[in-house]
Amino acid sequence: MTVAERYEAAKELYAKLGVDTDAALKALGNIPVSMHCWQGDDVSGFEGEVALSGGIQATGDYPGKARNPEELMADIDKALSLIPGKHRINLHANYAIFQAGEQADRDQLEPKHFAKWVEFAKERGLGLDFNPTMFSHPKAANATLSSEVPEIRKFWIDHCKACLRIAQYFAEELGTHCTVNIWIPDGLKDIPGDRTAPRARLKDSLDQILSIDYDRSKVFVAVESKVFGIGFESYTVGSHEFYMNYAAKNDILCLLDNGHYHPTEMVSDKISSMLLFFDKVALHVTRPVRWDSDHVVLYDDETREIAKEIIRGGADRVLLALDFFDASINRICAWVVGMRNMQKALLNALLMPMDHLAKLQEERNFSELMMLQEELKTYPMGAVWDYFCQQNDVPVREGWFEEAMKYEKDVLLKRV
Ligand code: RNT
Ligand code: ZN
Numbered sequence: 001m002t003v004a005e006r007y008e009a010a011k012e013l014y015a016k017l018g019v020d021t022d023a024a025l026k027a028l029g030n031i032p033v034s035m036h037c038w039q040g041d042d043v044s045g046f047e048g049e050v051a052l053s054g055g056i057q058a059t060g061d062y063p064g065k066a067r068n069p070e071e072l073m074a075d076i077d078k079a080l081s082l083i084p085g086k087h088r089i090n091l092h093a094n095y096a097i098f099q100a101g102e103q104a105d106r107d108q109l110e111p112k113h114f115a116k117w118v119e120f121a122k123e124r125g126l127g128l129d130f131n132p133t134m135f136s137h138p139k140a141a142n143a144t145l146s147s148e149v150p151e152i153r154k155f156w157i158d159h160c161k162a163c164l165r166i167a168q169y170f171a172e173e174l175g176t177h178c179t180v181n182i183w184i185p186d187g188l189k190d191i192p193g194d195r196t197a198p199r200a201r202l203k204d205s206l207d208q209i210l211s212i213d214y215d216r217s218k219v220f221v222a223v224e225s226k227v228f229g230i231g232f233e234s235y236t237v238g239s240h241e242f243y244m245n246y247a248a249k250n251d252i253l254c255l256l257d258n259g260h261y262h263p264t265e266m267v268s269d270k271i272s273s274m275l276l277f278f279d280k281v282a283l284h285v286t287r288p289v290r291w292d293s294d295h296v297v298l299y300d301d302e303t304r305e306i307a308k309e310i311i312r313g314g315a316d317r318v319l320l321a322l323d324f325f326d327a328s329i330n331r332i333c334a335w336v337v338g339m340r341n342m343q344k345a346l347l348n349a350l351l352m353p354m355d356h357l358a359k360l361q362e363e364r365n366f367s368e369l370m371m372l373q374e375e376l377k378t379y380p381m382g383a384v385w386d387y388f389c390q391q392n393d394v395p396v397r398e399g400w401f402e403e404a405m406k407y408e409k410d411v412l413l414k415r416v
Contacts, residue, residue, distance in 0.1 A: 003387055003390045006387075010379075010383035027350050028347050029392070031343075032085070032127065033343065035076070035079070035322060037092065038325055039325050039338075040075045040079075041067070043058055043325050044065070045092060046097060054185030055229025055230040058327040059328060060328025063415070064408060066331075071415065074411070075331065076335075082403060088321075090129040092130075093106060094136065097113060098113060106159040107158035108162070110165070118170065122173065127174055128178055129181070130167045131163075131180065132180070139155050145182075146186040146198040146238075148201070157205050160182060164214045165214070168219050179319045180220070181224055183226070187228070187229060187231075187235050191235075192234065203246065220280065222253040222282040223252065225242065225260060226260040253319070255282035255283065255284060257283075257323060259286045268302060271313055272309060281318055285323070285342060287324065294325050298341055304348055307346045311349040324338060330412070332404045344381070347388065357369060
């Protein structure tokens, strides 16, 4: 049977449940996922030899990582050619591209330092998202936006202000919004002597950053909380309560990273609450293994559950991005597997008779609700997914892996 024939058979089965597979595919094609540039080079950036710091780690030394803008862009192109649909690229400030002889510290960054990225995005019809980089820098050795040292705090405030200006430039040039996500590694290894003062300083820093004139209809500022980090096991300044209250009071957004909560606390269960109180919510979908390890996103229970909540809440209200960095495997494969899995999870959700499931719950018909959710797991979603890949001119099923391996042999392994 051809891909199209298998799709037709699947379509009939889903139709019996009242699910329109054509509509599901159309909807899936309209959900952009922001692909993080930092999987391509283990969060190194283009500032030269700076060690990754801030309690996050990329482990492994698989050969062929991108060493400069040209290589990273070529790798992103390769990955995108194997991923169906139109997406976005998520940049970090340490991926600024300087002209020969030019240099600027992070508080001095300007839109022109990202002109090459805008050109790249324009040519490919991609949107750009952005992140201040408040780690892997000598001035981030102790603390950033919550620092007790006024000059250090000012440096990072200025960095964030610069990032807002760059984000606005992205939005204006590309005609689509730009999400700016603020994450800081500030915290303490052991029991604090004062939990309030650093948080009060962080609050004041954010107030100063947001006081600049920027277009809130184009630039969506989000704040990303974290329960702990390596070296910051006892206290993080930017905790969930801190940022959720800050975002609510200041009309900005929260970003939920599913590696940043206690292990039995699920981001999938938080989305509906956030969307009752905020217009939008931002996500970093990742896979924590034992800790915030940032493994590649799989087609696993929690990813599927998150996807269901995105579809139920309205995909246009969720700023969806991925966040992982595995240096132990081929980095193109990491991107492609993670992106395709996110999309598969979205498709899985789009192929569920959501209204019917909701009705069964309202009727307290829990036997049928459980039965149907379990039966759905073996419905032919794969046939619909294959058809989506074919429609979008990307390799069907594992066909993409051969291309990734060819690229590894021809390009990545030559980077020595
Ligand atoms: C760290 C946060 C943050 C980073 C990226 C590189 O724990 O998840 O989002 O991973 O900004
Ligand atoms: Zn994150």
